[in-house]
Amino acid sequence: MTVKRNTWQKDAVKHALGEATGFVSAQELHLVLRNHGSTIGLATVYRALADLAGTGEADSLQSQEGELLYRACTTEHHHHLICKNCGKTVEIEANEVEKWAEKVAKHHGFREPSHTVEIFGLCGDC
């Protein structure tokens, strides 16, 4: 089995993601890192983010323009309220919706339900 190795690149991505406010794209994160003097490659940023999303250390969603965005998060399942102007993000507890989604899926004979729930809007400052 393949063993994971620790690299400064992975740390850099994880750290930069933690610093960012709201959701960021791989491209943006790559730019930020470069501007801070890093020589990290774009493909590496993509790979690191995919890994983080895989382990649950990062949360991913698609912007309304179709771009994949990432954000550092806790591993608990949750959803987001996102300002479509400034990108400010609020994590939302959505137990109601979780239960609703499962209920609806079961009711129609669907197994292994997953779901996407995102709320967009304009925050108070915009």
Next chain:
Amino acid sequence: MTVKRNTWQKDAVKHALGEATGFVSAQELHLVLRNHGSTIGLATVYRALADLAGTGEADSLQSQEGELLYRACTTEHHHHLICKNCGKTVEIEANEVEKWAEKVAKHHGFREPSHTVEIFGLCGDC
């Protein structure tokens, strides 16, 4: 102001979308039309679908791979339960969720809330 004109191309797209089961991409729809002997252009399919989505005659969402998918629908706001294997789609009433989304948005001081809610799963046949 620009006046809309009716063309067989727009009709073809609307009709093909009606025939399709579940969600289809612009690319797929273009292929289907071509295979049926149509000479319609790809860009035209994209434009027609965007129009239909704009008027509410078609519903659009992004697949989990990021592709934009379309589906003929009624103009009422609703959400979908989609089989991730065969693409079978069920329209869902989601009043609960509508209210929940508005409540949450308002609670955090967000205006003009919009939201995306899709449930994916495996249907009974898959």
Next chain:
DNA sequence: AGGCTTATTGATAATGAATGTCAATAACTT
């Protein structure tokens, strides 16, 4: 500490969806 294995990197090419371009076409109006 030095060597070895191989996971990882990064420059670059490749893919693929979606949009822009623009001359040619064809819907409407009168």
Next chain:
DNA sequence: AAGTTATTGACATTCATTATCAATAAGCCT
């Protein structure tokens, strides 16, 4: 029927993301 112009479609372009692959370096072993 003629004129205006919205629309078309072949093609080029953009842009995010993924694949390629030789070079590098992380972690293990002695």
